[in-house]
Structure formats: structure tokens, C-alpha cells
Amino acid sequence: MLENPRSPRVRAVAKLSKRTARQETGLYLLEGPQAAREVLTYRPDTLAELYATPSAWEKHQDIREIAEESGVDVIFASEPVLDAMADTVTPQGIIAVARQAPTSVRDVFADAPRLIVICEEVRDPGNLGTIIRAADAVGADAVVLTGRTVDPYNPKVVRATTGSLFHLPVAVGADLAGAIDRARGAGLRVIAADVGGDDFLAHRDTLAEPTAWVFGNEARGLDEEALALVDMSLRLPIYGRAESLNLATAASVCLYESAFAQRADR
Structure with missing residues (x-):
């Protein structure tokens, strides 16, 4: 002992x-x-x-x-x-x-995925852990983390996933442009969650398609260079007086909308 x-x-x-x-x-x-x-x-x-x-x-x-x-x-x-x-x-x-047992980015896109999460410069461990947990809950195929995103093996991230880290593939250290190219090559529409994007409700029908969601930094979102790489950018509506949504909350809503649309389409 x-x-x-x-x-x-x-x-x-x-x-x-x-x-x-x-x-x-x-x-x-x-x-x-x-x-x-x-x-x-x-x-x-x-x-x-x-x-x-x-x-x-x-x-x-x-x-x-x-x-x-x-x-x-x-x-x-x-x-x-x-x-x-x-x-x-x-x-x-x-x-x-x-x-540590990360999945390669190549393997993530090898088997015709329908729902992928790409995180670019997500810095808060609690947010990343919650996003991985939400991805697991909606049945996403994998989570891809760029090199500017917090380490998924950070103890705070691991705790926030509540075990989801072991349930779906997580790729680390990816290049954003390369991950998006692979997503597009696998037949996925690449959508960024962005406060300056189009109205989410006007494009809900597109969510039935295979989709790769891109989520950016908590404070700055995605920069112009990153936004230029995606197929479209969407913003969630705010009906009350909240200034904005927490990143992990917004990501959860986006992922569930995709999951609902894809299952309804099937």
C-alpha cells in the first residue's frame, strides 16, 4: 500500500x-x-x-x-x-x-460520417469537455480538435466529458484547413457557428445533410480566414435579453438540431 x-x-x-x-x-x-x-x-x-x-x-x-x-x-x-x-x-x-489514444484525422473521415464536430481554438476546458459530451449525446461520429484548441487530456476537460471521451473518436492537433478539406472530400457540408452568420432558421433543411460543424474561440469566434474556408455560417437567434450564448450551450443546440434533422430525414 x-x-x-x-x-x-x-x-x-x-x-x-x-x-x-x-x-x-x-x-x-x-x-x-x-x-x-x-x-x-x-x-x-x-x-x-x-x-x-x-x-x-x-x-x-x-x-x-x-x-x-x-x-x-x-x-x-x-x-x-x-x-x-x-x-x-x-x-x-x-x-x-x-x-492517450487519439484517433487520426484521416480515420475520422474514412467511413462516410454524417455528423462531425471541429473545434478551432476552443480554450476553456469546461467548454471543450461539454462539447465532447454533447457530441457523444447526439450520436456524432467524431470530434476533431485543431492544434490551437485546449488539450483534451487536461484533467478539467476529462472531468467535463463525464466519460464521453471514451465513447467516440477524438482527433487532436489537426490543421483547420486540412480538416475542412477532408470533411468536404467525405461529402460533408461544412457549417460554422458564428454570430455574424445567416439566420439559423432559414437553413434548417440543410441540416439533414451530412454536416461538419465548426466551433471557434469563446471570446473571438472564428477569424475571417477560417470563415472563408466553410460552406456557410449560421447564427442562433436570441429571443430574450441575453447578450449571447455560452459556446458549449450554442454548440449543443446546433448539434441537436442536426441530429433531429438527420434522423427525421432517415
Whole structure:
């Protein structure tokens, strides 16, 4: 049982909250029973280490059973050790370390996708995690992140996805122009969500077509160069007095509208 919060092993896990450590090792941090449950269920092949306090391990019988079925051994640790490893204040007694497993951009567009999300310079971890979660909820085929977007293996992003990171392909480090070219080559209409775009309601019929949505930076949106690459730009109507919609909220609405239209068309 690990009991020393200052041991090299504990420090190595704690460093994964930093991007440089994640880049050097190819590993990332998962905190809490929900994250452990999801990675064990959907991507046990990526799991490198699993830590738990004895009381947390006893409490979560379902996680114990999944770990046993997957042949994953737990490493018991004291609460001070879990606290030292964690990025959060309350790690809930379970922490895992997993290997990053992004999908290639080429593979994302290889199998005739119908709904793709492309994120360009999305910087807020909570927003990106929520967008990945929404993409999962609507049944999107994949999420593509350009090189200017926050690292999807950032602990805050991972927590915000609530497990959706393991449910659909996520490509990282893409070039926006290249991703759009691949989307168009795969037969997708490329639509940007932009406050200066056309009225969303005037183009709802087009959403039944295979679509790649492009979402930009929280503060600046997409620049003119990026907007020139897409097929059309659409804005969501504001009926009340709100100045604007949060990026993740707007993205969720756009993706659900596409999902509704595509399923109705089928």
C-alpha cells in the first residue's frame, strides 16, 4: 500500500495535471469512480495504473468487478496519497492513469460520417469537455480538435466529458484547413457557428445533410480566414435579453438540431 505522498511514484502521477508531463509521457490523469468506471468499461486497453483507497474500493463493487474482468490490478493507497495525486480537492478515493489514444484525422473521415464536430481554438476546458459530451449525446461520429484548441487530456476537460471521451473518436492537433478539406472530400457540408452568420432558421433543411460543424474561440469566434474556408455560417437567434450564448450551450443546440434533422430525414 502506498502511504508516502512524497514518493517518486506519487509525484509522477501528480505531474500529469501539467501539459508538459502529459506530452512527455503520453499519459493522463483520471479522477473519481465515474471516470474509472468508464475507462474500464470502454477502453481498458488504455489503462496504465489504477489507484484506490481500501474504503473506496470496498464501496464500489461494480468497479471491482469490471477491473477483475479486465484483468486490471488495483494499487491501494492512503487518502493523503490520493490527495497528493489529484488535480481536484476531493478525488473520491479512486484515481487512474491512462495512455492517450487519439484517433487520426484521416480515420475520422474514412467511413462516410454524417455528423462531425471541429473545434478551432476552443480554450476553456469546461467548454471543450461539454462539447465532447454533447457530441457523444447526439450520436456524432467524431470530434476533431485543431492544434490551437485546449488539450483534451487536461484533467478539467476529462472531468467535463463525464466519460464521453471514451465513447467516440477524438482527433487532436489537426490543421483547420486540412480538416475542412477532408470533411468536404467525405461529402460533408461544412457549417460554422458564428454570430455574424445567416439566420439559423432559414437553413434548417440543410441540416439533414451530412454536416461538419465548426466551433471557434469563446471570446473571438472564428477569424475571417477560417470563415472563408466553410460552406456557410449560421447564427442562433436570441429571443430574450441575453447578450449571447455560452459556446458549449450554442454548440449543443446546433448539434441537436442536426441530429433531429438527420434522423427525421432517415
